[in-house]
Amino acid sequence: MSENIILKAENITKSFYGNKVLDNVQIALKPGKVHALCGENGAGKSTLLKIITGLYTKDSGSIYMDGKEITVNNVDDAKKYGIHVVPQEMQMARHLTVAENIFLGNPPKNKFGFVDWKAMNKRAAEVKAMLGKHGEKINIHDVAGDLGMGAWQLIEIMRAFAGETPRVIAFDEPTSSLSDSEVEALFALINDLRDRGVAIVYVTHRMKEIFQLSDEISVFRDGKYVGSRLTAETTNDDLVAMMIGRGLNLYGEKKDRKYIQDEIALEVKNFSHGKDYQNVNLYVRKGEILGMYGLVGAGRTEFVRGLFGADPKDSGTVLVGGKEVKINHPRKAIKAGIGLATENRREEGLMLRASLKWNLSMTNFPAIMNKLGLLNLKKEKAYAEKGMQIFRVKATGYDMEAGGLSGGNQQKVVLSKWVMADCDVLIVDEPTRGIDVGAKAEVYASLRQLAEQGKAIIMVSSELPEILGVSDRIIVMCEGKVTAEMQNDDLTEEDVIKYAFSN
Amino acid sequence: MTVKNKTGVKSITQKYTMKQMQPVLLLLILIVVSLIFTGFNKNFMSWQNWSSILLTACTVGIISIGQGVCKMADYFDLSVGMVASLGGLLVAFLLQAGVPLLIAVLIAIIMGAVCGLLAGVLVAYLKMNSFITTFALQSAYRGIIYIFTDGFPISMTMKECFVPLTSFCQKTFFGSVQTSVIAMIVLYVVVHLFLTYTKLGRSIFLVGGNQKCAHICGINVIAVQISIFILCDILAVLSGILYAGRMGTATAFLGATIPMESIAVAILGGTVAGHGNMLQTFLAVLIIFVVKNGLIMMGIPDFYQYIAVGLIMFIAVMVQVEHKGR
Known part of the structure; x- marks a missing residue:
């Protein structure tokens, strides 16, 4: 099993102002698998995601890629290793086109050091083609501000494909701002990425999505690693119990209507x-x-x-x-x-x-x-x-x-x-x-x-x-x-x- | 997350938030800077010198109160300088016309309130950008002043009608402390009490912190925003009148550097939308004017003061940025 792991993080610890938000946690990602991170708010799943993708730096612990230890100090480091993130709050230059957004910060340049627009649009079209049918709806000359959240996510994913071949793509609560049809399109795309051998990390609060999408689940609680399971062998109740550390009756006791008064408020x-x-x-x-x-x-x-x-x-x-x-x-x-x-x-x-x-x-x-x-x-x-x-x-x-x-x-x-x-x-x-x-x-x-x-x-x-x-x-x-x-x-x-x- | 550490040992950064540390930090800067200047020149620490620092500080000092309150609501008021000039000139003009001092001052305050109302309505009601709006207003006020004065200052020396104002402003207490300094300190205390103990004062923080939330919680956001500008411009008028009385001349040139200096004070005092206090603002005024005074005493030319003030602001903003994000 171990030879099949792309990215492994071990003993990761992170504190903010003396508050330990991650305490000795671990994760192992496999190619072609969707790995869901679950836990309550403050469990540390987003922090771990940010450490892997270079948004935060870890206090201690190690990250291995293909068995070799790597240092990820910033987002650019992570990108070099093909690690990308589609953040919850997407960063988009609203007045620029899709193509410009894809190459934001690192546009192709000509020999005078100016932006090579032709090359940029050409490469943007290539990136779009890589996404196959998922990219069809998007026009690289559209202005980002006119597009919806679903399209923005596509642009984020296209950014991942613009450089080295992406090996790990992390999604942080990707469906929180999407409509139902956009969610469907996103899931189709994630499944497609999985089939291409990309390791997917997926953070969500929505239980339904975890079971719909993931192959493996890792659960975190209070900044600690609780355990990992294969999704196929886990039930909803198991997962909830792991997340909160006890069984739970979500909606409380069966309704007792005797406290409803006749008076209309x-x-x-x-x-x-x-x-x-x-x-x-x-x-x-x-x-x-x-x-x-x-x-x-x-x-x-x-x-x-x-x-x-x-x-x-x-x-x-x-x-x-x-x-x-x-x-x-x-x-x-x-x-x-x-x-x-x-x-x-x-x-x-x-x-x-x-x-x-x-x-x-x-x-x-x-x-x-x-x-x-x-x-x-x-x-x-x-x-x-x-x-x-x-x-x-x-x-x-x-x-x-x-x-x-x-x-x-x-x-x-x-x-x-x-x-x-x-x-x-x-x-x-x-x-x-x-x-x-x-x-x-x-x-x-x-x-x-x-x-x-x-x-x-x-x-x-x-x-x-x-x-x-x-x-x-x-x-x-x-x-x-x-x-x-x-x-x-x-x-x-x-x-x-x-x-x-x-x- | 914070709950878990309740029983554990806390580090200083946990025990005291940046908010609580800020006045201490500013006081430390003030002490260190003062000590350095004393090292260069023993006279720096004299009572005489400190009252002179306070005296030069009080025009910007009083205006910074209002600017600070504006900044708490995430606004700027660039018209304060010209409103101050207008206030001084209007009082001078009214005194010349034989109006008693108290009524002249009252009329000037009302004019300040009207200026504030105008800025407030434009910014709060019509949602115009405060920076641009007040920039435009100060230009208009400047024009009005020039039209009515032909660009000449009104001199108050050797004229009987100005005596009540000049003698009041030039009175000294405790040996060498002038009225303006006392007025500045009183205004700082009064506005501090206003911000702490009145509903409107608290609402200013709340509207600055989150307008939408304040609206949902029943606060009349637009009224609060307008009153901020009214307060700011009334303070500017008071500052302008005190300046005119102290210098014996009412001039349009007062307004040139004041807006930027008062913004510098507000920023150095750590005022941000929804946060800020008068103690910090006062310490910030002192720091800036101590540096200016100290440099003069060291015989360093005027122009370098601007660089020094710029540097202080730069450091202040850097410290704040460092502690804002994690």
């Missing part, structure tokens, strides 16, 4: 905004979790943002506790007792560079003010302390920056800040996007805890298992309209998904 009538959503009507009771399902672009996010006053709407009325309220700014929504945990936690949900204390108190200044209307910093500390206990946020203290928390804990802080603002209705948009399975379970438990306390919750999600596992009642949206509403009693995925597609 929030009612929305005739909500419309242009093409985004039309004539949406819904209500949610106290203690109820209402799931809003729909495909990306169905108008769910736009609707809840309109409801919250974050974006403008054309028409519609909102009744909170039976009384009509006018909401044209988030401030009004908060006053009415509505909170919104947005889908993009890192961009809108949190102040990443600010302390947890500031993050928690920013929705509810009156609570930390004294009689003169000035901020009472002592009160704020107590407020933050209380806020962090609601869902037991794991942090060194309320002075810690929010950006230093794991995804799950960040989401808990977002939820806490709305709970602390005395919101009776909590809207959560894609609450578990980009967080790992262990943290997901905690977020679900948190939502349930809130419902039991009598909060009304609207959960927007495009993950069907999550909708079915957590919500009491389900509303399906399709192309801006509500297409179905049903009690979540023994529903199957088919029952729900059929309403999400237009005829």
